[in-house]
Amino acid sequence: MTARWTEGPDSVAVAPRPLVIRGGRVLDPSRGLDAVLDVLLVGGSVAELGSGLTAPDGADVRDASGLIVTPGLIDVHVHLREPGAEHKETIESGARAAAAGGFTAVCAMPNTDPVIDDPAAVGFVLAAGRRAGAARVYPVGAISSGQNGQRLTPVGELVDAGAVAITDDGNPVMDSGLMRRALEYASAFGIPVSDHPEDLGLSRGGVMNEGVVSTRLGLRGKPNAAEDVHIVRDLLVAEETGGHIHIQHVSTRYGVDAIRRAKARGVRVTAEVTPHHLILTEEAVEGYRTEAKMNPPLRTQEDVDAVRAGLVDGTLDTLATDHAPHHYDEKERAFDDAPNGIVGLETSLGLVLTELVGRGVMDITTAIHRMSTGPAQAMGLPGGTLAVGSPADVTLIDPKRAWTVDPAAFLSKSANTPFGGWELTGGPAATIVGGRVVWEWGP
């Protein structure tokens, strides 16, 4: 690792030249801003917004007419697989895939091998993310050492090293006592405790949603209650301790409802939902399609409707992909044997624009909020706004571009998606991190 990388993409070699983004529809949900404006980025920060801005000397000028200019998109839940499973993804390939999906920042889950449970490991992720020079990579530390559900990690040291949250994702925290201590302890550092809600007793043996499809296919199911029980447990412990709980990938109607009621009571809870749980149902598993195997499983239309409503009304603060790369050979197996998860970084924005905004489920402002301002606020991250002085992280979106999802063309090392071949309208046009264009669309 050479010193020149250690300051992050904003300071690689020389600072980027000033950049004027001209004539785009600036949509900043953090301030309810929606107007055709120029945006000036200087020295890694947003310097000015206005009409007919004069470009400073030596500035790059980028025409954004016909494009939407938004705060950089943030994905608070991705698995970058490094260290330990570099054949699926590396921090570099994942950060580049993120940028290609319009994301300027991602939160990397700690369930790697070894687990990100000490400050050196956090430092490794941070450094590798900076070296990638694409989307920012925020490390998330583990709740328990080795993610074995027993002893709390040195949370203070993890935060000092750069961790933005803690989670045992991959595993739920089954021990309610550990969850209590984690919520209490983490509150001293102002970071959320993020949990994968699943009661392992109720979900034991399950490989998909429990219901008529699992019954017909002869596959063991996980009932909604496995998720619901755990969400309610987390909410109660958060209420008791006053800690900040972040509920991952909510997929059930009761889960949404429980979070909505907890928020009304003032519980410090934030929550996320994935594009696939917003768009697909358990029917996608038909034919034993392992690219539709994920955890939590795809549920029913009633659940889809409920998570959509939850995202619209803000009960669910943020969209998150749960980007989970797996090698082709690992998914090319009998359904019972295939690992859970799908990649999501390079399809998320297009799916949201096409399937949610395009079909009238939500307006574009809400969609962009849940992908930028929402995640930044939920995780306490910089960005999520184009306010003057904030990081020069910007996503340019082409709302008209028609494209077909081609998994073979992903920058991710993995192609495990159920959305291959989907025809989408709208997608990222360019991704700007710290004032530097790190990715742009080119046919």
Place this chain on the structure above:
Amino acid sequence: MTRERSSLGKDLVGLEPLDGDQIRSILDTAEPFKEISERTIKKVPVLRGKTIVNLFFEASTRTRVSFEFAEKRLSADTVNISATASSVSKGETLVDTARNLEAMRIDMVVIRHWASGAARFLAERIPSTVINAGDGAHEHPTQGLLDLLTLRDHFGKIEGLKVCIVGDIVHSRVARSNIFGLLKLGAQVAVCGPPTLLPRGIERLGVERFVRLEEAIQWADALNVLRLQLERMEGGFVPSLREYNRVYGVSTRRLEAAPRELLILHPGPMNRGVEIDSDVADGDHSVVLRQVTNGVAVRMAVLYLLSGGDPASAEAAKGGQE
């Protein structure tokens, strides 16, 4: 490999994808084949020159032997591969197996596997005909067919019959194939067992659901009694074998309460004294041995039809003795 299209399609992965006419044609085709087994020379040249691999990832003497008899009586060349868990590593085996089989230019593969969907997985990846001999808790179509044939032999028709499948429905491929097959032929179907062994949403397949055997006995014309896997005790699905027998065991005493004489089927092997008492298993109403005989005929019919045989000429096909 060129092969004429069969009336059943390339493969038999389950009864769910078939329609009533296709199922009836298999049963009709099985009729003339029943008689071959009674001959002194039990062999006809229908599949001469065809190679069939019996690929068993799970031990099953019964089903394998039944298929083997059917294959040999049709003069096919057969190879048995048993790839039980100890000899092969889980995971890659299925896809590796598919590639190897493809390279060997096999005509047909009969597969038994512990994972639901395994037969279909293989069928989608190789040009050979794939016959599902049981995949996980999904389907066991030839068992379903032999049960249908046995019911039709006894009652003369399937339509309108009330058949209740008793026992561990959650983990049973036999149950699913029976449900799909019976419904397609117009029977009324029920399942009965402890609620821990009845899968969610089963009613939405169009079946009745009973949680007490007494109710099923009042309702049914025939009971298809499933084997209780002993490992269900460890899974906490059933408290004890003794209790299972007490509440769900099919006994003479219980059957006495039936408003009509019930036909008793069992796919075997039986746990006598658990799901079925010996006096019932060996009694007048039991057709378990008939099922075994029909199993060979039904499998011959399936092999014949999938190899492109014409249902109408099955009688002629089995005519010549070798």
